[in-house]
Amino acid sequence: MKWPRPAQPMTGPVIPIASESSGSNFDFRLHPPSASLPSHSHSHAIADTPLAVNCFTMSLSSASSTLLRTCARQQLPTSRTASPFASANERGSTLKIPNFSKYQSNKNPRSNQVFSYFMAGTMGLASAVGAKATVQDFLVNMSASADVLAQAKVEIALGAIPEGKNVIIKWRGKPVFIRHRTQGEIDEAREVKWESLRDPQADEDRAQRPEWLVMLGVCTHLGCVPIGEAGDYGGWFxxxxxxxxxISGRIRKGPAPLNLEVPSYQFPEDETLVIG
Known part of the structure; x- marks a missing residue:
């Protein structure tokens, strides 16, 4: 095949050719071909010429079928033989795995575990103490004030209450009946067959001392305040x-379902009553 001779020699610049499959760069300089290239020298020319130059020349000049077959046989490197990415050994490569060996502790791993457990336990203990203090402060703020606690207990001098009389005092915002009963009233209260009552309760269970009857002055029906020394049974109405x-504060007639409630009280002295 004869090549056309250019008017002037071609001494062009170096043109880089990049292969997409190999990521490599080839540099070559375009030179004018000879006037005629014998057919028997195709293989020598192809063997002596870089592969990228031959393929590029083929694309420019539409070379013969022999050159096409040679380029097909001698393919450029593909992704199966060469990675398209940069090597990790190259300088400035971002594929290098960082080395954290200088941050690694030289101590025994067991000692590190003990230290971790100690720190976790310390933080847990500190958190528990803080939670306890928070809950305690909350409960203290929600508790009763000093004036309310002062009314938690009431002390009464019994010597000022004559026999057969009622006294009404205020305890925790509720009226309290204190009855100094006579011997006749005590006998009357104990002669009743309490087993047949609506709210069965013996008189001995309602009075620590027979002569002193202490009850809350609140009706068990709807919370009204009964009247003393009244009613069909000589008690409260x-x-x-x-x-x-x-006379023992037990319900005998009417809609009330229960007896009058007996609060917690005690006798620290013979003439002193403490309620609460």
């Missing part, structure tokens, strides 16, 4: 709905 209580 609720005028709101007609509940009758006997």
């Amino acid at each position: 609720c005028p709101c709905h007609g509940s009758h209580y006997d």
Whole structure:
């Protein structure tokens, strides 16, 4: 095949050719071909010429089928033989795995575990103490004030209450009946067959001392305040709905379901009563 001779020699610049499959760069300089290239010298020319130059020349000049077959046989490197990415050994490569060996502790791993457990336990203990203090402060703020606690207990001098009389005092915002009963009233209260009552309760269970009867002055029906020394049984009577209580404060007639409540009290001295 004869090549056309250029008018002037071609001494062009170096043109880089990049292969997409190999990522490599080839530099070559374009030179004018000879006037005629014998057919038997195709293989020598192809063997002596870089592969990228031959393929590039083929694309420019539409070379013969022999050159096409040679380029097909001698393919450029693919991704199966060479990685398209840069090597990790190259300078400035971002594929290098960082080395953290200088941060590694030289101590025994068991000692590190002990230290970790100690720190976790210390933080847990500190958190528990803080939570306890928070809850305790909250409960203290929600507790009763000093004036309310002062009314938690009431002390009464019993010597000022004559026999056969009632005294009403205020305890925790509620009225309290204190009755100094006579011997006749005590006998009357104990002669009743309490087993057949609506709210069965013996008089001995309601009075620590027979002569002193202490009860909350609140009707068990709707919370009214009964009247003392009234009613059909000589005890207390609720005028709101007609509940009758006997001399022991037990319900005997009317809508009230339960007896008058007995609060917690004690006798620290013979003439002193403490409620609460």
